[in-house]
Amino acid sequence: MSDTAAQPREDDAEEPKDPPDADESVAAETDDPSDTDGPVTGPVSTGAESVVAALEAAGAETAFGVQGGAIMPVYDALYDSSIRHVTMAHEQGAAHAADAYGVVAGEPGLCLATSGPGATNLVTGIADADMDSDAMLALTGQVPTEFVGNDAFQETDTVGVTRPITKHNYFANGADTVGDTVGEAFELSRAGRPGPTLVDLPKDVTQAETEETPGPAAPPAGTDPDPNADADAVEDAARAIEAAERPVCLFGGGVIKADASDAARTFARSYGIPVTTTMPGIGSFPEDDDLCLSWGGMHGTGYANMAITHTDCLIAVGTRFDDRLTGGIDTFAPEAEVVHIDIDPAEISKNVYADYPLIGDAERILEQLTAAVREAPDAEAWRDRCAEWKETYPLTYATPEDEPLKPQFVVEAFDEATDYDTIVTTGVGQHQMWASQFWTYTEPRTWISSHGLGTMGYGVPAAVGARVAADTMGEQDREVVCFDGDGSFLMTMQELSVAVREDLDITIAVLNNEYIGMVRQWQDAFYEGRHMASDYTWMPEFDKLAEAFGALGLRVDDYDEVAPAVEEALDYDGPAVIDFHVDPEENVLPMVPSGGANGKFATAEDQL
């Protein structure tokens, strides 16, 4: 039975489609592609060709995906396309790679999967992009329309499954319109607040003949909001900022998505306002700037959390006030008037009440505000207090000689060995926190992590996507470093095969603590040290596994092996994996217990 189920069924074995009618293609009103620079939508003869033409016209350059019966017509149309297709080992990898590609390139990422299991394998990556408001378009094959709803082979209600985790999704219902639908979905994913969109493509729709060349891609009416905030509201907010004694900026991921980092820097520096970021906002403001207090929240710095706790005016830009940031709402910036800048009106006063809501594009509004604030707030004493907190609560870790290698030391070693434009990706767990704490980020789009969903396994496929993006942008010189946990690496390490096949220059640093460490840390703090299912002493030897994949594999146990291994891996022209055996008992600190007060961060285990 399973044998036959795995066989392509009859409808999978395609009759070859009719060759495009020569007369018709001549009749179609398009120029000869060779005559022009940009991508040109040529004449199309099937729904699938229309899909690909729409993607090309929208400017898509790269797709990540896995083949399959229901998506085969689209792949066939990709055969002659200028779009580069990167075949991934697993559709989850395709979604994460597309997501990271989009973050690095500043364009919607594109991923493809077949119906049923292909589509469901995308789900985690779509949900991840949704939580982090990343622009992404997923195209899924679907069984032919006449079988939809009949539990046909490899059928899943993909539109139903992905409805709550997409910005919008579409079921394509005709070859004549499918190209326009795909173009609209692509543009919708980046219009206003970005997010993933999906188009489900029944096989009969992509196979059917059409002569309808898709029009220029545009988002649906009303989805590209006014970039400017209301002028009176800006004035009111400016007065509040001028009057503040303890102002703090809080820059979220929205600052990076809106390409507003420069405007944010100008604003904060013009008025001497200390800056904290959220974790997705890392890179929006340089962490080596005196005004920078790094990121706040559960594992953020003590000084960021002190500043957030004591501020009287919080200028929050492009953040949704996630509970990992706020801790308990009752104690979050309890005395602050809140200026909230966001493109999504639904974010205003969702979690934290906004005294001064400013709705629109972050870059635009920061420029409006910079023009409207006439006098810098009198915050000299406040800046001194922030500087004192920085002295009092630095990020530290103990490194006595006789202890096992500390993971934080590995992160710092990479940071020192690489340039400011290095892209860092991570899995989820302790290593993710160390990678964000002990690396000095100075540029937007260099910190690529799974924030809102917290998806273990994000790191390796994200590194693949980030590398492909950097290469596509002509930035072959940038390093891509993935910090991964042993547990996270094991979840998606099959994508290493893709990195080897595509000869992608990435370095994966596994901070191997033979635990799923973050869980072990919580078990020690809150479950009396009962290590239920968190003990990962059965991990394979990752350096040998890397070699089996055809990558460079290294193993490091001691401090004095760190720098040479880092150098060798970075120098290696292709994928390299270093299996760092680090202190299994090391914990991530500071820590605000969930729902606790940010100001009450613990700096030692016994304070939890």
Add this chain to the structure above:
Amino acid sequence: MSGDSPDSRPATDGGSPASGGVPEADSRPMPSEQPGPEERNYPTGRRNLEGIRIDPVVEAEHESRRAVISALVEDEPGVLARVSGLVSRRQFNIESLTVGPTTVEGHSRITMVVEETDPGIDQIEKQMAKLKPVISVGEVSGDAVTSELVLLKVQADDPAAVHAVSEMYDGRTVDAGPETITVELTGDNASIDNAIGAFERFGIVEIARTGPTALARGNTPTAPGEKPGTAGEPTTHDD
């Protein structure tokens, strides 16, 4: 590329990885030298559950209230699933949801009754507005006309009494048999509740309620920006 000289950023913290050897002990304050959570000063302010700074004078939490929300939507497949999925996922307390066509082809009206605080109602409207098929959404003002349809099946032991009660509430008998009588009632929430109370003594066998639907009074548009439409014309502004 690592062969290039790294830029001059300072190391964040910790030892000195660049030295390549065993790190020296850290010179900066370690946790034991830092004030613990209880030794720090904190502001006295607070926020309530809605994230609003608590004004010491008005510390009260918001009370929930009943609100009728009307949305004009594009009548595309799955629109009801999108709206109801959104409402359930965000844990809004929804009382009823009705949907039906408008005068404009391809448009439907969704009427939703919710029991929420003011910030909650505001969130529902904003979240609904985010959905692509939603053209316009807003709360129907307090004096709106609301009406609900109820079918009520009672035991037919005393048909004359059933008939008398249903006259009292402007009901209509739609089915009568030797054992049961089915009555149709329409009206606002309060009169429906009263009527059902009055029918209880006959023994209610089955009941089906549609939930209220509503229109704003007079010239007030029911959904914001809504214009009276006729088939083929847009109901709202040109998008």
